[in-house]
Amino acid sequence: MSVPARPCFHLAVPVDDLAAARRFYGEVLGLSEGRSSQKWIDWNFHGHQVVTHLAPSSASPMHNPVDGHDVPVPHFGLVLPVPEFHGLAERLRGAGIRFVIEPYQRFAGEPGEQWTMFLTDPAGNNLEFKAFADESQIFAT
Structure with missing residues (x-):
């Protein structure tokens, strides 16, 4: 796992089961695993570091x-x-994940038009994935 040339974020999230975290982040989301111990796992979240900590x-x-x-x-x-x-x-x-908010298009025809979906990991941490029709609109008002 290499360090990106651009700034990246680091986020630590609490999980109550590392094996379930490994299945979800590694197998379901398809993230590559970095360093780990019996208490935490590093994940490459599209060039950003997410660490699942047993807590x-x-x-x-x-x-x-x-x-x-x-x-x-x-x-x-x-x-x-x-x-x-x-x-x-x-x-x-395909993995049978239950969405908190199903994928849908929000703000259609408005500044910041985007696709969004929400789901939780096995420990109940909320994740949002989104995609903008026009990426220059990410911070549009």
Whole structure:
């Protein structure tokens, strides 16, 4: 696993079962595994580092309304090109993943038009994947 030439984020997420995390992040999402121990696993999240740490879950769920859906907070995710977004959605469906918010197009015809989907990992961490019709609109107001 090489270090990207551009800045990348590092995110630590709590999980209550490393074997379930390994199946989900490695097999279902298809991420490559980096270093690991009996307490954590590093993942290459499209050039960014996500570390699943064995920890008890203590967060209570929260939601914010966005475009008629209850968006789970907190969450993390990735902005993908549109074809990769749809490919991942099919991969997740094929793996039997239950979506918190099914893949759909939000803000159609408005600034920031995008495809989005939400799901949880086996420990209940919320993930959002999205794809913009026009990537220059990522920060549009």
